[in-house]
Each structure stands twice: as C-alpha cells, then as structure tokens.
Amino acid sequence: MPGMKLPGNFFLVGLMGAGKTTVGRTLARATDKTFYDSDHEITARSGARIPTIFELEGEEGFRKREAATIAELTALQGIVLATGGGAVLNPDNRDCLRRNGFVIYLRASVDDLYARTSHDKNRPLLQTENPKQKLQELFEIRDPIYRELADFVIDTSSQTVQSLTQRLLRELEKKLNA
Numbered sequence: 071m072p073g074m075k076l077p078g079n080f081f082l083v084g085l086m087g088a089g090k091t092t093v094g095r096t097l098a099r100a101t102d103k104t105f106y107d108s109d110h111e112i113t114a115r116s117g118a119r120i121p122t123i124f125e126l127e128g129e130e131g132f133r134k135r136e137a138a139t140i141a142e143l144t145a146l147q148g149i150v151l152a153t154g155g156g157a158v159l160n161p162d163n164r165d166c167l168r169r170n171g172f173v174i175y176l177r178a179s180v181d182d183l184y185a186r187t188s189h190d191k192n193r194p195l196l197q198t199e200n201p202k203q204k205l206q207e208l209f210e211i212r213d214p215i216y217r218e219l220a221d222f223v224i225d226t227s228s229q230t231v232q233s234l235t236q237r238l239l240r241e242l243e244k245k246l247n248a
C-alpha cells in the first residue's frame with residue numbers, strides 16, 4: 071500500500087531496539103510523510119554523535135537537547151517521528167506527543183531488544199557490564215509509561231519490518247476512519 075493517504079502525524083515510542091527508527095522510515099515512505107528521527111536531528115544540529123553528547127554533557131545535557139528537538143518536530147505537520155527510547159520520561163515531551171499526533175508503541179521482549187542492540191555501540195545507556203539486565207530494568211520502568219501514552223500498541227516479536235509496516239497501515243486506517 072505505498073503512498074496511502076492518512077491524515078496527521080505518527081509518533082513512534084518504545085525501548086531501544088524496538089525498531090522505531092527502522093519502522094518509522096518505512097511507515098513514512100508508505101504514507102507519503104516526512105520522516106524524522108529525534109536522535110538524528112540532535113546529531114545534525116549539534117554536529118556530535120549521541121555517545122559524544124553523553125560523554126561531554128551527560129544524560130542531562132542530552133535530555134535537554136532531546137526536549138528542544140521534540141518540541142520543534144511535534145509542531146510540524148504530516149510527519150512520522152521516531153523518538154529516542156527515553157523521550158517519554160519527560161512530561162513536556164509526553165504532552166507534545168499526545169497533543170500533536172497519533173502515538174504508536176512498538177513493543178518487544180527484552181530478549182528481542184537485546185538481540186537487536188547488542189551489536190551496536192551507539193547506545194550509551196547499554197555500554198554496561200550487563201546490557202540485558204539494563205534493558206530489563208528500563209523495560210520495567212518504561213513499559214507502563216509507553217502503554218499509558220500510546221494510542222496503539224503493536225507487538226513486534228517475530229514480525230519483519232515489512233509486515234509490521236503493513237499491519238500498522240491497516241490499523242491506522244481503521245482507527246483514523248473510526
């Protein structure tokens with residue numbers, strides 16, 4: 071269903087490795103919307119990669135940049151935005167997301183999240199002795215926040231990016247026409 075016309079903005083939330091960046095890109099293509107990724111915007115604006123920002127400014131500095139970016143991007147129209155996994159921790163970010171678009175929670179098991187992130191050194195929060203345990207801890211804290219915020223939860227286990235995109239298109243069409 072390429073080029074399907076659906077109104078509004080779509081915001082993807084979920085833990086690191088849920089597939090927000092990957093599925094966001096395919097969903098944007100399939101709906102003729104402009105794709106943004108908050109981490110990519112932060113990097114483009116600062117000229118620094120996410121691990122470098124964490125090193126120089128700490129998580130606090132990163133979260134400030136993230137909040138400014140989310141406020142700006144959620145004011146746009148006709149976009150798909152892949153947020154960073156921790157963006158929902160800030161109530162102002164949650165308000166921006168809730169008010170300006172349809173929020174989709176990409177849910178995945180800790181095993182899947184670990185399998186999808188373990189090869190990648192670009193997530194500072196997972197550069198620990200036991201990244202799987204860290205993901206488990208983050209899951210316990212954040213899963214209720216994602217659930218509360220989202221208009222729609224989609225389970226990504228054993229689903230290809232393509233099949234997830236097709237499912238999302240069907241579900242979004244149903245919800246938006248309801």
Ligand SMILES: Nc1ncnc2c1ncn2[C@@H]1O[C@H](COP(=O)(O)OP(=O)(O)O)[C@@H](O)[C@H]1O
Nearest residue numbers: 085086087088089090091092186226229230231
């Ligand atoms: N449904 C999926 N099945 C298998 N691998 C996936 C799926 N979604 C994403 N991936 C892979 O997992 C990794 C992390 O995906 P990414 O989109 O960066 O997640 P996020 O932005 O949520 O952290 C990437 O290598 C991506 O190709």
Ligand SMILES: O=C(O)C1=C[C@@H](OP(=O)(O)O)[C@@H](O)[C@H](O)C1
Nearest residue numbers: 085086087109154155156193194
């Ligand atoms: O969960 C988090 O707190 C983070 C998730 C990352 O984005 P992804 O969820 O796209 O990996 C990135 O924003 C940063 O490393 C912090």
Ligand SMILES: [Mg+2]
Nearest residue numbers: 090091152153
């Ligand atoms: Mg991402």
